[in-house]
Amino acid sequence: MFGNRGRDAGGYRRRRVGRPEGNGGLKTAGDGDEEPVGRDGYVLDEQVGFLLRQAQQRHAVLFAECFGGDLTPTQWAVLAKLAEIGECSQNLLGRYTAMDVATIKGVVQRLDARHLVLRRHDPDDRRQLLISLSAEGRSVYTARLADARRASEATLAPLGERERAILLRCLRTLR
Amino acid sequence: MFGNRGRDAGGYRRRRVGRPEGNGGLKTAGDGDEEPVGRDGYVLDEQVGFLLRQAQQRHAVLFAECFGGDLTPTQWAVLAKLAEIGECSQNLLGRYTAMDVATIKGVVQRLDARHLVLRRHDPDDRRQLLISLSAEGRSVYTARLADARRASEATLAPLGERERAILLRCLRTLR
DNA sequence: CAGATATCGTTCGCATACGAACGATCTTCG
DNA sequence: CGAAGATCGTTCGTATGCGAACGATATCTG
Numbered sequence: 001m002f003g004n005r006g007r008d009a010g011g012y013r014r015r016r017v018g019r020p021e022g023n024g025g026l027k028t029a030g031d032g033d034e035e036p037v038g039r040d041g042y043v044l045d046e047q048v049g050f051l052l053r054q055a056q057q058r059h060a061v062l063f064a065e066c067f068g069g070d071l072t073p074t075q076w077a078v079l080a081k082l083a084e085i086g087e088c089s090q091n092l093l094g095r096y097t098a099m100d101v102a103t104i105k106g107v108v109q110r111l112d113a114r115h116l117v118l119r120r121h122d123p124d125d126r127r128q129l130l131i132s133l134s135a136e137g138r139s140v141y142t143a144r145l146a147d148a149r150r151a152s153e154a155t156l157a158p159l160g161e162r163e164r165a166i167l168l169r170c171l172r173t174l175r
Numbered sequence: 176m177f178g179n180r181g182r183d184a185g186g187y188r189r190r191r192v193g194r195p196e197g198n199g200g201l202k203t204a205g206d207g208d209e210e211p212v213g214r215d216g217y218v219l220d221e222q223v224g225f226l227l228r229q230a231q232q233r234h235a236v237l238f239a240e241c242f243g244g245d246l247t248p249t250q251w252a253v254l255a256k257l258a259e260i261g262e263c264s265q266n267l268l269g270r271y272t273a274m275d276v277a278t279i280k281g282v283v284q285r286l287d288a289r290h291l292v293l294r295r296h297d298p299d300d301r302r303q304l305l306i307s308l309s310a311e312g313r314s315v316y317t318a319r320l321a322d323a324r325r326a327s328e329a330t331l332a333p334l335g336e337r338e339r340a341i342l343l344r345c346l347r348t349l350r
Numbered sequence: 351c352a353g354a355t356a357t358c359g360t361t362c363g364c365a366t367a368c369g370a371a372c373g374a375t376c377t378t379c380g
Numbered sequence: 381c382g383a384a385g386a387t388c389g390t391t392c393g394t395a396t397g398c399g400a401a402c403g404a405t406a407t408c409t410g
Binding site: 057089090091101125126127128129 | 387388389390391392397398
């Protein structure tokens with residue numbers, strides 16, 4: 001299904017982020033070592049942060065493919081969390097979905113513009129803004145659940161059962 | 176060293192992205208199941224994409240701590256890659272550092288504003304913009320190498336030797 | 351050589367992502 | 381009650397991150 005993994009589909013080369021294959025004739029500065037160490041033992045391609053960023057990029061592409069473009073991963077996260085826990089203050093919602101107060105504000109704003117969420121002030125605490133799924137938001141959530149599963153599945157596709165479990169456990173530990 | 180992991184240091188609560196502990200009295204909509212499945216078997220907190228995003232957030236915090244605020248992960252990636260491969264076209268540099276053409280442009284621009292990189296036109300191919308480390312950029316790279324190592328180390332700290340190796344291998348596979 | 355095609359860098363628009371500062375409101379404690 | 385401290389939402393500035401469109405240039409093909 002995701003056979004060629006969406007990269008370099010044929011004779012032409014799309015403008016996307018992808019590793020240049022091989023070491024296209026580039027001389028690695030600082031020669032002399034036989035080891036696969038590039039410089040000073042620090043190789044960017046082996047650093048967790050760099051790999052994490054790329055893994056997330058890959059996931060973002062697959063996610064967009066599965067969802068056909070509308071609904072970003074963060075927007076979906078908000079919908080899914082609201083479906084899980086029901087009405088919730090914007091602040092708490094941000095913590096549940098791992099978003100900064102400024103970030104969650106923008107995401108909710110865009111979802112509200114599409115009438116997928118409802119916003120109302122908490123009568124008991126006038127500081128709080130309570131967010132919940134609208135009827136349309138709930139139906140969108142239900143309709144897109146299959147896409148979300150496909151996105152996760154597609155991302156983990158290159159891994160076996162055991163590797164998937166270990167990866168998820170490690171990521172949860174790092175979190 | 177990073178004992179409390181920078182979260183909720185004491186009596187006050189900083190404004191940061193963090194999981195709310197426990198399930199603070201929230202009723203999970205859709206009850207009846209004993210299983211740890213929240214709704215329809217889809218639990219946001221178990222999805223790769225969500226975990227990847229949070230792992231990267233965590234890394235970003237640790238990276239910023241190790242680097243004292245200046246130099247973002249992407250900026251460091253550019254410096255490190257340039258140190259590895261030497262002068263390079265902006266486009267290729269972007270591919271090596273997994274950045275979009277528009278993104279690498281901004282990063283290089285900011286590094287250039289700080290005189291850490293040099294830019295010159297390729298005389299043989301007037302489309303290309305060749306990027307390289309300036310003298311100052313190289314010394315910054317050398318000086319910060321220890322910080323970069325600490326950032327990677329701090330991120331992987333909660334994992335054992337075997338887990339680290341597996342995680343890195345899995346991430347590379349997903350990439 | 352000339353047209354088709356590909357590549358490179360730039361720009362624009364949009365969507366995260368977060369720190370910092372701010373005012374409004376709630377809670378706590380004297 | 382009243383001041384101090386904490387929390388909530390908003391706004392601003394900065395930095396990624398990517399798609400799309402554009403013009404300039406290089407390469408390929410007939």
